[in-house]
Amino acid sequence: MPAATSPPPPEQGDITALYHAHRLELVRLAALLTDDRETAEDVVQDAFTAAYQRRGPALAGVDDPLRYLRRSVVNGARSVLRRRRTARMWVPPHLPPAPSPEEDAIRAEEDHRLRAAIDALRPRQREVLVLRYYAGLTEADIARTLGMAQGTVKSTANRALKSLHRMLESPR
Incomplete structure (x- = not known):
């Protein structure tokens, strides 16, 4: 072997x-x-x-x-x-707790009320607020976009915000 x-x-x-x-x-x-x-x-x-x-x-x-x-x-x-x-x-970023279903429902109702109040504004007031708070434009940019004086933009926004405040403060 x-x-x-x-x-x-x-x-x-x-x-x-x-x-x-x-x-x-x-x-x-x-x-x-x-x-x-x-x-x-x-x-x-x-x-x-x-x-x-x-x-x-x-x-x-x-x-x-x-x-x-x-x-x-x-x-x-x-x-x-x-x-x-x-x-x-590595520590993952702290995420805030997810809202409860009740909080989601309340938020959805508030969003609906706000949208309805914005829809109830005059068209020019709605345009000024949307350009200011949604598009993030300055008053000067809004004035150029809408073809109006900057002072008119200020006063229109002021009146629109007061109207929104009254509509949202009124009882449901």
Whole structure:
């Protein structure tokens, strides 16, 4: 019975032989650094892929390919840990609590009343208020848009707001 022979040592620059000979060792190294086997496998796979893309299948220009791969695995594990730390430190913005259905109903009723009051204004008053508060125009811009004096815009807006106030303050 012939004696079992161990696989030949990987050639200096053969990435396939290095992969078969040292993948498990590198995965164990990455697993110890990242504390996650699946992530460790990804880190090692990324290291081999990057080495192949940068140096080719013969790992041209690399004196010690295994040391080069170990360094890539350690750097990849560090990157994983940095991303984890960053993700853990991120605090989502505080969102105000969602309004209750009752608050939504009240708001919808108030919006309806406001829209009805705006619709009840004279057309010129409605135009001035919409341009001022919805479009965000200045009094000068409104005056140019509507072809009226800036003082007229001011007085029209003032009368319109007083009318709205009276309509909204009246009993329902």
